[in-house]
Structure formats: C-alpha cells, structure tokens
Amino acid sequence: xxxxxxxxxxxxxxxxxxxxxxxxxxxxxxxxxxxxxxxxxxxxxxxxxxxxxxxxxxxxxxxxxxxxxxxxxxxxxxxxxxxxxxxxxxxxxxxxxxxxxxxxxxxxxxxxxxxxxxxxxxxxxxxxxxxxxxxxxxxxxxxxxxxxxxxxxxxxxxxxxxxxxx
Numbered sequence: 001x002x003x004x005x006x007x008x009x010x011x012x013x014x015x016x017x018x019x020x021x022x023x024x025x026x027x028x029x030x031x032x033x034x035x036x037x038x039x040x041x042x043x044x045x046x047x048x049x050x051x052x053x054x055x056x057x058x059x060x061x062x063x064x065x066x067x068x069x070x071x072x073x074x075x076x077x078x079x080x081x082x083x084x085x086x087x088x089x090x091x092x093x094x095x096x097x098x099x100x101x102x103x104x105x106x107x108x109x110x111x112x113x114x115x116x117x118x119x120x121x122x123x124x125x126x127x128x129x130x131x132x133x134x135x136x137x138x139x140x141x142x143x144x145x146x147x148x149x150x151x152x153x154x155x156x157x158x159x160x161x162x163x164x165x166x
Contacts, residue, residue, distance in 0.1 A: 001153075002139045002164075004075035009066030010164035015132055016062045019081045024054075027080050037073045038064040078140050089129050089137060096121040106145070115151035122155050122162075135162040 008016055023031040032046075038061045039046040049057050065074045082090060083104060090104025097113055099106060125134045138156055141147065156162055 005071045022081050118151035131161040
C-alpha cells in the first residue's frame, strides 16, 4: 500500500503539478498550508517561498511533498483534489460496488466485496478516466480507508495500467 508521500513521489511530474495547481486555484487555504509546511521542513519562513516565482516555488513544493515528513499534508492535498475534482469518478466506483456514499465520500466500508465486482469497477474506471488518475485514486482509497480487499490489492500490484512511476 502506497502512502500519500509515496504516491506523490511515484506519480508523473505533470500530475503532481496538476494537483498542486488545483489546490492553488480551488483551495487557497490548503495551498497556503502546504507552502507553510514545506517552508517549515526546509527551515525557511513561508514568505521566502511565497516571494519566489510560482514555477520555482511549486517545483520546490512538489519535491518536498514526496518526503515522509509531509505525509499528512500530502494526503490532504490528494484527498482534496480527488473529492473536489474527481468526485464523479469516486461516485462511479462506489456505485458500481453498491456502497452508499455522499458525493464519493463514505462513512464506512464493508469488510469484503466480491472480487469480480472490484475488478469490474476498476475496469469501468479505466475505460473512462486516465490510468494514472485511477491509480492514484485506488491507492489513496486503500490507504485512507485501510481497505483489506484482496482483489483490490491484487489489481493494484499486477495491472500494468495502474503502476505509477513507469
């Protein structure tokens, strides 16, 4: 199971930058908190990063988000991006599995889901959405919810379309 900082480290630079840009545009408080956390990690004041050109600042932030020390902030960033930008994808997955949710967010998950249902739901997502986005979602879903569904684990480990960093 990949943790949020590992997901950020393995995803393409384009997707990492997309997630950060989304936070900059759609969730300013989260973006500011992310920059502040990176500043603290680098032992500089946030204003130092804020005064840098955005391209330079975002490159430093993306690099830092792949470090274990920023796992919590990286998780918040990924969750926000998934729920706010890809809520329809989350809902499709949960609907296909017959799991009650509110806009792609669940309170509780069943301990087990039929393997064929999981595989079918993953195939549905891959037919409609970019594979890298689906891979990030499924890994984050598994990590955030501490899901122990064997079929989901197996598909994440064996399906070449869901391999990050390749």
